[in-house]
Amino acid sequence: MALSRQQIRDAATELAINAGVHDQFPVPLERIAEYLDYQCLQFLPDDTTNKISGAVNHQQRKIYVNGDDPARRQMFTLAHEIGHVALHGEVEGNFIDHRSPGPKTPKELEADMFASELLMPEFHFRSSWSEWDGVPSLIATVYGVSEQAVKVRAKILKLR
Numbered sequence: 410m411a412l413s414r415q416q417i418r419d420a421a422t423e424l425a426i427n428a429g430v431h432d433q434f435p436v437p438l439e440r441i442a443e444y445l446d447y448q449c450l451q452f453l454p455d456d457t458t459n460k461i462s463g464a465v466n467h468q469q470r471k472i473y474v475n476g477d478d479p480a481r482r483q484m485f486t487l488a489h490e491i492g493h494v495a496l497h498g499e500v501e502g503n504f505i506d507h508r509s510p511g512p513k514t515p516k517e518l519e520a521d522m523f524a525s526e527l528l529m530p531e532f533h534f535r536s537s538w539s540e541w542d543g544v545p546s547l548i549a550t551v552y553g554v555s556e557q558a559v560k561v562r563a564k565i566l567k568l569r
């Protein structure tokens with residue numbers, strides 16, 4: 410990856426502070442998008458777009474999220490798209506995110522890592538983890554994310 414984990418973490422922390430949502434959970438992502446001057450929209454997928462989880466259009470300053478996805482998945486997608494805005498910006502062009510099991514490009518991995526840092530900051534996550542005895546479903550509720558996202562986060566932080 411072009412960016413280190415520390416750089417990505419710092420970018421996520423800084424953004425939350427600047428947007429005035431630091432230490433609010435689940436993170437009010439729409440306020441962050443608003444702070445960045447991007448509009449969040451849900452799209453209803455058809456046959457050509459049902460494999461798309463989200464997208465960002467810098468010219469129109471719009472972030473799109475698949476409205477058919479479960480709410481907690483949409484939460485992660487929105488944070489991922491905000492990651493593209495914060496880390497990759499307008500010069501990099503637009504992103505369309507497809508659901509695909511294949512290997513991800515460095516920019517996609519960076520946006521995923523950003524989403525994880527933004528939604529579940531390490532210090533806060535560690536205390537939630539002990540508070541809720543490492544039960545993923547309870548911790549997922551704290552952050553408004555899927556159990557899967559909690560499990561991945563715990564693994565990265567070597568809690569399980």
Ligand SMILES: [Zn+2]
Nearest residue numbers: 504506517520
């Ligand atoms: Zn992406």
